[in-house]
Amino acid sequence: MVYLYFTADTPVLVLKQALWRCNHTRETLSSPQDRRKRTQHCCLAQRGHLTLKVKMPETAEAVSATLTTNRNCTIEITNVSGSYCLINPKVYMSSGFCQHPPQPTVRPTKTEVCSFTKDGNTATGAVGLLTYDLFHMQSRVCSDRMAIMFSVPFDHNLYKNRLSVGVVETSRACDKHLYDQLYDGKDLSNFARSETSGGGLEYQATYVDLRATMSSIGKAIVKMELYDKMGR
Structure with a gap:
């Protein structure tokens, strides 16, 4: 069994099967008598757990x-919200593939990073869609889905990097239909979009605000922050 607990500055991985192992001799202490003896005679013995x-x-x-x-495209997501946890990530790629997968959960006050890249030896870009469900921790309900559309085209002479962020219903799948809507759809009621030059982009939903930036180069970086709605 493996589980995590957190100290003030770093998470600690705890290996259940390594209980009562002396950090000095590396000896596994199986009986209560051995544990008492080793604890008495080895100042480096660590009672309880082996931590990494x-x-x-x-x-x-x-x-x-x-x-x-x-x-x-590398995406950095910071959850500044105190009410919502990001869960259940989904990815749709129109071009390219996911290199570093999104973190399964983005807890409040945490920052996580994922990346997407073009297919090798092809004249294509890194273009796709990333969604997270917004899990309200008090009510324990997912009522909305956060969406990030990113486009890093191969030919920057013809196209610019493009970024869209928004919030849709959880019934909306992370698929080509949602990607198309965020990429060039006319209805902007559920998201904000821009061809990027490093400037900011903001979308105000019912309960949360999304703020994002995207660089204009081929190795693009997106930084997005999730906030609780002001006044709620």
Whole structure:
């Protein structure tokens, strides 16, 4: 069994099967008598659990630097909301594929990073859609779905990077239909869209606000923040 607990500065991975292991001798202490004896004679014995530090999430810039293609998109999501947790991520790719998958859960005050890149040896871009369900922690209900559409085209002479963010019903699937609506749909009631030059983009939903930016280069970075609606 493996589980996590959190200290003030870092999460700690706990291995259940490693209980009562001496950090000095690496000896497994199976009986209560052995545990008492080792604890008395080895100052380095750690009663309870063997703990391992877990590496914290990298920044979007650090993840982007690892991508080897010339057309990719790295998305950094920061959950500033105190009411909502992001769960159940879904991805639809019109072009390219997911390189670093989205985190299953983005808890309040946390920042997570994922990335998408073009197919190798092809004149294509990294274009797709990422959605998360908005889980309201007090009512324990998912009533809305957050959507991020990103487009990093192969030919920047003809096209610009494009970004859309919005909130739709949970009944809306993360698919080509929703992607098409966010990419060039005429009805902007559920999302905001822009061809990016590094400027900001904001969408105000009923209960949350989304704020995002996207760089204009081929190795694009998107930074998005989720806020509780002001005054609620």
